[in-house]
Amino acid sequence: MLIKKKKPIFDQYILKNNNIIKEIIKLVNISFNDNILEIGPGTGSLTNEILKYNNKISIVEIDKNILPITFFNNKNINLFIENAIYFNISKIYNIKKKKVRIIGNLPYKVSIPIIINLIKYRFYIEDINIMIQQELSDKLLLLKNKYCRISFLLSLFFNIKLLIKNINPNNFYPIPKVKSSFINIKPYFNSINNNIDINKIKNISIILFNNKRKKIKNSLKKYIFLEKLDKKILNNRLEKLSLYEIYNLSNYIKL
Incomplete structure (x- = not known):
């Protein structure tokens, strides 16, 4: 019997290539003591790989129907069925004691508002490691004096680094029309941005x-x-x- 795949309904593209998932875990360098928040886990392929290195994870997902049924009663998963655009990171387990490391494969149409929402929670964040469409990553990594609105906003608060580029659309389900990139975003603090x-x-x-x-x-x-x-x-x-x-x-x- 042919089992039909669950298809995301909120413009999310699920990463299905296990080699890229393992490369992401290696680049992010997840440790057992990390306080992890995954945005948009979808079918859970990245979540399950993270749990091999860390036995506790928080996840925020708007589409409860795409999540594996085992995620709902898993003591190692702190599940939030919410819109990541408005998600309040201060609700995360142990956030007052341990800064959160964010990882995720963002829905491409709402990547910018999700990232902008994280600005106000930067004091809780150790770093952000996300898959986004390559066109957006190119904008975020624009050189000095070539800022666009989003790169200007983020550069006031974060350092941004490219980790993987030119990820082929065939590595996702459904197949997007664009290539993807995986980036690292890390907050920095100074006397100016602390008071903005x-x-x-x-x-x-x-x-x-x-x-x-x-x-x-x-x-x-x-x-x-x-x-x-x-x-x-x-x-x-x-x-x-x-x-x-x-x-x-x-x-x-x-x-």
Whole structure:
């Protein structure tokens, strides 16, 4: 009898290549004492591999119908049937004592809001290791002075490193139309990003990057007092500014 595979219903692509799963575990270097949160476990192939190295894991999955039935009464799995876009990481087991290591194969259409949600929980996070579509990873890894909105936001709070690139669509079910990448995102802390109002900077980043190729004096004249800014900045374009020049510019914007 042919058993039909469970198909994800929330635009998630399940990694089915065991060799890549094992490579991910090796690169992430999971240890027995790690506090692990997996986002989007799907059919559980990565979850089961993680449990070979760590006997306790928290998982957040919106589609309860795709999860293996054994996950629901497993004492080693702390299960949250929730939307990862809004998930509150502070609910994770032992989070006050041990920072969480996040791993997951993110649904590609909502990768950005899931990642942005994690910014406000960065003080709880040791690192984030995620599979995303390659087009997004290329944006996140843009070089200095070539920021887009999402790379600007994340660079204020995280260091980002590419671990695996050019992962073929045939390694997933269902088969996506794009290649994938696996990246590591690690929080860093300084006197600037410790005090950033995250909601404000998210809204300001929309204004900043809507017209990033125009001169600052033209693109932002509705939102700032131009006389307060250095003329060198005013006559420049956003795409020519460094990360902290952009952030300093945001301090002059009134919403």
